[in-house]
Amino acid sequence: MTSERAYHHGDLRRALLTAALDVITQDGPDTLSLRDLARRAGVSHAAPAHHFKDRTGLLTAVAAEGYGLFADALAGAPDLRERGVAYVRFAAEHPAHFQVMFRPELHRAQDVALLAAKDRATEELRAGVDGLPGTGDDNARTAGIAAWSLAHGFATLLLTGNLDGPVDGRDPAELFRSVAGFLSSPPTTPESS
Template identity: 80%
Template sequence: MTGERTYHHGDLRRAVLTAALDVIAADGPDALSLRDLARRAGVSHAAPAHHFKDRTGLLTAVAAEGYALFADALAEAPDLRERGVAYVRFALGHPAHFQVMFRPELHRADDPALLTARARATTALRAGVSGLPDASRGGDDRLAGIAAWSLAHGFATLLLSGNLDEPVGGRDPGEVFRALAGLVFTQEDDSDG
């Protein structure tokens, strides 16, 4: 027997996912290795393959979990602006998931759990666009959705990369996003006042 720890783990799948999220948050998805994750979880180097098969399987599980959490966060928001705020807060609260979710080359596009979770998130995002007045949609829900997604995703990505540290300063990113969205989109209750 080698010096490697090989004990039974109560929830190996969760332990490996948690360790993967830690590695991704610190060093990015390219730093991920099943062997290293097994060491961190205190199991044999082959144990993670039982749950994920390979690195791509693990990253697919990270993306699927991320989209499910993301869909839940979006579903709680009452309108497009608040969905954007939820988008930004999700990215800041789950930076590892966020990094993997939007890099399709890292995961299996045909994975059923991933497809289901992504579809839920897409539905939640589209519901926000459908609540906009016609003038804000420009008659094209798809383009309005792309504009909203670009604004939220771009803002979140710039925040995560530190590019907005100075302009945002100590202000709440959600409040800053609300102001930005107000410059681009008019919502129903904005036209009432």
């Protein structure tokens, strides 16, 4: 009776996604099981299959949602550096999505919703490189890879705790802004001025 009542409590799909995000944030995506999520939601162990079919379907939905949120976060950034800041901020605010999005072995690569969300996010990333001085067609792709590597590497180091010392209570996005600024125009030394 409790399971049936819980199943009809509202948006079970959203409840399962939220529970999955909590588990992934705490323990990583590899520990996720539909049976555990059903228990957490107070529904039968078969109920999640109605929405996601299987674990891969659930992780695909997490990745698609993540890419959509990611595209939204990038869209408001006026330039490449600020897109990097938005990238780091997104990872810090959505660590579970971030972990799943960049692990393609966890989701269905040909899922229509996932592909649409990834395409939108990719366009937002590319828009940050468009029009940079000195980045004609030949260099735009390389500049994009460099910018992505910097932001993604910083975000990954942040989420894995490897920047705890350097961040030391500072806003990680602001620290990234400083790092990106340093690399784009390093400070001059007395010898170089």
